[in-house]
Amino acid sequence: MSTAVMTALQLRYVNKMFWRNPVSAFFTFAFPLMFLVIFTTLLGHGTVPIGSRLVNQSTYYVASMASFAVVTACFNNIAISVTFQRDSGVLKRTNGTPLPASAFLAARIVHAVFVAVLLVLITVAFGRLFYSAAVPTGLTLLRFVVVLLVGAGTFCALGLAITTVIPNADASAAIVNAAILPLLFLSGIFIPFGNATPSWILWIARIFPVRHFANGMQAAFLGTAFQWTDVLVVALWGLGGLLVAARHFSWEPRT
Secondary structure: OOHHHHHHHHHHHHHHHHHOOHHHHHHHHHHHHHHHHHHHHHHOOOEEEEOOEEEEHHHHHHHHHHHHHHHHHHHHHHHHHHHHHHHOOHHHHHHOOOOOHHHHHHHHHHHHHHHHHHHHHHHHHHHHHHHOOOOOOHHHHHHHHHHHHHHHHHHHHHHHHHHHHOOOHHHHHHHHHHHHHHHHHHOOOOOOOOOOOOHHHHHHHHHOHHHHHHHHHHHHHHOOOOOHHHHHHHHHHHHHHHHHHHHHOOOOOOO
């Protein structure tokens, strides 16, 4: 049996396990929409400057929550679930079967990307229906798909990479949230950057991939300038995450 076939079979299994945990699946899909409603209700009544344009804050939050959905579906879920499987011995037992390690990890990544795409579609439809947000079309849609797939793959790789520094499953949620939540705030996901934003925050945002990924997503929704350098930065972070995971990823429970 080829590796591709085993990956497809493992993907089917991962998908079944995901939907057989309805509480986890529900909150995976509910969080971005819940945050979208909260932020648009509290802060979505004005405009915000994005580049040289003024855009409605409600439309801004549609793009931001679509980005947030990808991060949570890929980075958070991969990091936490893989850590729990490692500490419960699932990874160790799996590594002792004929299933290739590449097929096991590829199935997890493909499924996370699939969930991320579903989340983005739901967020876009919700934003279009309730906030009249623009829907990407034509060349803009093509660029949007590239940004979405590169970003989803990158945050999956970073999710695998961060498992290398998580000591046990009990600490996984705390470490993952401590790593990503500050970046979400410092990248303008929850609070838009304005003219009064401190320069040190803008400097930090330019280093990490969240801001660059959000820029690419916003270009599709808000009509702002699209920069391939944003895609390149996100891809380089993904490559770095893959290298770290390949070097330090552990199939054995930590002692």
